[in-house]
Amino acid sequence: MIGRLNGVVLELRPPQVLLEVAGVGYEVDVPISDCAKFETLNSSITLYTHLVIREDAHSLFGFLTVQSRDSFRSLIKVSGVGPRIALALLSTLSLTELHLALQNGDVASLSRTPGIGKKLAERMLLELKGKFIFEPEFNSQNPMPNSVQTELSGIVIDVRNALSSLGYNDKEISSVMKQLPDTITDLSSGIREALKLLNKF
Numbered sequence: 001m002i003g004r005l006n007g008v009v010l011e012l013r014p015p016q017v018l019l020e021v022a023g024v025g026y027e028v029d030v031p032i033s034d035c036a037k038f039e040t041l042n043s044s045i046t047l048y049t050h051l052v053i054r055e056d057a058h059s060l061f062g063f064l065t066v067q068s069r070d071s072f073r074s075l076i077k078v079s080g081v082g083p084r085i086a087l088a089l090l091s092t093l094s095l096t097e098l099h100l101a102l103q104n105g106d107v108a109s110l111s112r113t114p115g116i117g118k119k120l121a122e123r124m125l126l127e128l129k130g131k132f133i134f135e136p137e138f139n140s141q142n143p144m145p146n147s148v149q150t151e152l153s154g155i156v157i158d159v160r161n162a163l164s165s166l167g168y169n170d171k172e173i174s175s176v177m178k179q180l181p182d183t184i185t186d187l188s189s190g191i192r193e194a195l196k197l198l199n200k201f
Contacts, residue, residue: 014162114167
C-alpha cells in the first residue's frame with residue numbers, strides 16, 4: 001500500500017495531479033478543493049494516499065491531510081459509495097461541513113453532491129453514525145504557494161472539466177460559468193468560486 005507521497009507537481013488537470021517522486025510520475029486523483037491549493041507547477045507537496053486495486057485498474061487517491069484521507073476511507077466503506085463518489089463528496093463539502101451533516105442527519109447537504117440521492121444519503125447517515133470522527137488538523141507541510149497568471153480561456157476550460165468530473169451536468173456548469181467574476185485569473189480561485197456558486201443552488 002502506498003500511504004504517502006512527497007514530490008513535485010508536474011501537471012494539474014483537476015481532479016488529477018501528476019506528481020513526480022524520485023523520477024517516477026504518479027497520477028493521483030485528489031479532491032477539487034485540494035486542487036484549488038496547487039497554484040503553481042513545479043512546487044513541492046505531500047499527499048497522503050489510498051490505493052484502490054481493481055481488475056481493470058489501479059487508482060491512487062491523494063489528500064493534503066491525514067484527516068481527509070481517513071474520511072475518504074470511512075466513506076468508501078458505505079454500501080453504494082465508491083471512490084469517485086467519496087472524492088466528489090470531499091470536493092463539495094469541507095470536512096467540517098461533512099462532519100456536521102453526518103452528525104445532524106442533514107440529508108440535504110449530503111445530497112448536494114452529484115451521484116448522492118436521498119436514499120444513499122440516508123444510508124450514509126445510518127452506516128456512519130458514531131463512526132465518523134473529525135478533529136480539525138493544521139497542515140503545515142503544504143503551504144499555499146504563490147499565485148501565477150494563466151490565460152483566462154485555459155482557466156475556463158479547466159474549471160469546466162473539473163466540475164464535469166464531479167458529475168455536474170452541462171446546464172449547471174454553464175449557469176455557474178456565466179456567474180464567475182471577471183477578476184478570476186487562476187485555476188484555484190476559479191474552482192473555489194464555482195463550488196461556492198454551485199452550493200447556493
